[in-house]
Amino acid sequence: MKPKVKPNKLVVLSGSGVSAESGLPTFRDAKGLWNSYSWHELASPEGWQRHPEAVLAFYNERREKAWQAQPNAAHAAIASLEAAYEVVIVTQNVDALHERAGSRNVVHLHGQLAYARGTSEPEPKRYRIDGSPIVMGQLCEDGTQLRPDIVWFGEAVQHFEEAEEHVATAARVLVVGSSLTVYPAASLVRYADRNAEKVLVALDMEEVPRGFTFLQGRATDVVPALAARWLSEAGS
Numbered sequence: 001m002k003p004k005v006k007p008n009k010l011v012v013l014s015g016s017g018v019s020a021e022s023g024l025p026t027f028r029d030a031k032g033l034w035n036s037y038s039w040h041e042l043a044s045p046e047g048w049q050r051h052p053e054a055v056l057a058f059y060n061e062r063r064e065k066a067w068q069a070q071p072n073a074a075h076a077a078i079a080s081l082e083a084a085y086e087v088v089i090v091t092q093n094v095d096a097l098h099e100r101a102g103s104r105n106v107v108h109l110h111g112q113l114a115y116a117r118g119t120s121e122p123e124p125k126r127y128r129i130d131g132s133p134i135v136m137g138q139l140c141e142d143g144t145q146l147r148p149d150i151v152w153f154g155e156a157v158q159h160f161e162e163a164e165e166h167v168a169t170a171a172r173v174l175v176v177g178s179s180l181t182v183y184p185a186a187s188l189v190r191y192a193d194r195n196a197e198k199v200l201v202a203l204d205m206e207e208v209p210r211g212f213t214f215l216q217g218r219a220t221d222v223v224p225a226l227a228a229r230w231l232s233e234a235g236s
């Protein structure tokens with residue numbers, strides 16, 4: 001049974017490009033993280049088993065940078081849409097810039113830098129650490145070594161079914177700052193209703209998903225103008 005589209009629901013699927021102008025690196029373009037670091041060594045369970053200290057140091061550096069970064073005009077414009085729409089952000093990002101810009105419904109598919117967790121399965125305990133580092137020997141209450149609460153390559157994405165439902169019931173879908181190359185997050189665009197208004201904002205895109213209007217440009221230029229149009233359409 002196909003879930004019903006809610007006329008006032010607006011879903012944003014964001015990637016690292018929305019935080020690029022806040023100074024946080026993306027992954028795959030020229031200066032992307034995975035061009036300087038090996039994701040397999042630093043963002044996988046195998047890397048964690050082999051050299052946990054290197055993994056902790058990699059995320060400590062990213063967590064500190066993310067904690068010092070400020071939300072930009074795109075984060076602010078997305079937050080402003082809550083004045084007229086039921087907004088849900090489904091993000092691949094692990095920074096907290098959407099929340100710090102004022103967005104209240106943020107679903108993190110790939111975890112969050114501001115949290116640490118134990119290494120017991122299936123329900124590890126989570127601890128909010130904001131910008132603090134995690135060091136070897138820092139243990140969860142169950143005695144296991146604390147690790148970043150980040151979904152590594154090969155691990156299950158968080159909240160995916162919830163994300164599917166949000167995209168499928170949205171009358172407006174905005175994809176901003178994602179190359180849509182990492183699955184299953186990238187597959188979410190397929191759940192968008194064919195009658196929904198579907199917009200994609202990026203600097204460049206290999207392939208624009210069917211039914212999406214591609215607005216090429218920087219998030220801080222394009223998203224505020226789009227948000228202003230949507231707010232005026234809603235009579236705000």
Ligand code: APR
Binds near residue numbers: 014020027032110
């Ligand atoms: N404004 C708008 N879009 C931008 C900007 C900007 N200032 N800068 C970069 N972009 C766009 C690029 O055009 C590209 O489409 O953001 C996208 C960045 O793509 P990726 O680097 O692949 O980042 P992302 O899609 O978020 O990666 C997804 O990969 O490694 C995993 O877990 C990691 O969540 C990440 C996932």
